[in-house]
Amino acid sequence: MPDLLAWPGLTGICRAIGAALVLFFLLDCLLVWHFFETFKESDNLAESANGLAIGIGLLLSLMIARHHPAESLRRRFWYLAALLLLLVACNEIFDLRERANRAWADDDFLDLVVLLLTPGGLYLACRIECASGIAVTSMRVGFAFQCLSALIDLGDGPLYTWTMFGANAMNVVADISELMFIETYVFGLICLLLHAITREIPGTAGTGRGVSQ
Numbered sequence: 242m243p244d245l246l247a248w249p250g251l252t253g254i255c256r257a258i259g260a261a262l263v264l265f266f267l268l269d270c271l272l273v274w275h276f277f278e279t280f281k282e283s284d285n286l287a288e289s290a291n292g293l294a295i296g297i298g299l300l301l302s303l304m305i306a307r308h309h310p311a312e313s314l315r316r317r318f319w320y321l322a323a324l325l326l327l328l329v330a331c332n333e334i335f336d337l338r339e340r341a342n343r344a345w346a347d348d349d350f351l352d353l354v355v356l357l358l359t360p361g362g363l364y365l366a367c368r369i370e371c372a373s374g375i376a377v378t379s380m381r382v383g384f385a386f387q388c389l390s391a392l393i394d395l396g397d398g399p400l401y402t403w404t405m406f407g408a409n410a411m412n413v414v415a416d417i418s419e420l421m422f423i424e425t426y427v428f429g430l431i432c433l434l435l436h437a438i439t440r441e442i443p444g445t446a447g448t449g450r451g452v453s454q
Contacts, residue, residue, distance in 0.1 A: 295326055298326050298430055299323050299326040300434055301430060301433055301434045302319045302320070302322040302323035302326060303319070303320075303323050304434060305319045306319035306320050306323065375429075375432050376429045376430075376432040376433045376436065377429070378429075379425045379426070379428045379429030379432065380425075380426070380429050382421075382425045383421070383422040383423075383424075383425035383426040383429065384422070385422075386418045386419075386421040386422035386425065387418075387422040389414075389415075389418045390415050390418040390419045390422060393411050393412075393414060393415040393418070
């Protein structure tokens with residue numbers, strides 16, 4: 242299998258995508274800082290990033306399915322994964338505010354289920370497709386920020402009385418960590434998608450390094 246970075250132009254693409262996500266994150270931080278709990282645009286941007294991640298996951302599932310035999314169980318599995326991601330994406334688009342309020346409500350233990358499934362699914366995809374370590378590194382970083390966000394949402398105590406930028410400090414940290422894990426997952430999914438695409442580019446065939454243990 243080809244190395245993710247075997248195609249010379251791919252490194253520049255990854256850097257450009259990473260830079261765009263950094264700018265997006267800084268914009269969200271600015272909105273959280275100035276409009277926390279009074280302006281909902283920051284929530285909309287975060288959910289848009291989440292919807293983008295789901296869309297990339299859908300494309301990734303279809304790309305992976307194409308590389309398996311037509312009647313194989315693996316191909317059917319990836320098509321089923323794409324269908325489920327499509328349903329989730331529709332829910333993101335048509336029920337955005339209600340889903341955001343439900344998913345990030347206090348003491349919502351559904352987040353713990355997502356906490357296990359999201360990085361686990363990305364790691365499994367990396368293992369199956371022997372992707373470069375850049376995708377799994379993004380997954381690990383995203384998992385750390387997702388743990389932080391979930392723990393803050395479920396926690397309580399004296400720290401939750403502090404203020405930052407005129408708002409509850411822990412809520413601000415939770416919002417920022419949420420943006421971080423969504424964007425690192427988006428970046429990891431983009432890298433994995435590009436890895437699948439390069440299989441069809443002439444001159445990129447080779448032996449992949451795989452995911453480090």
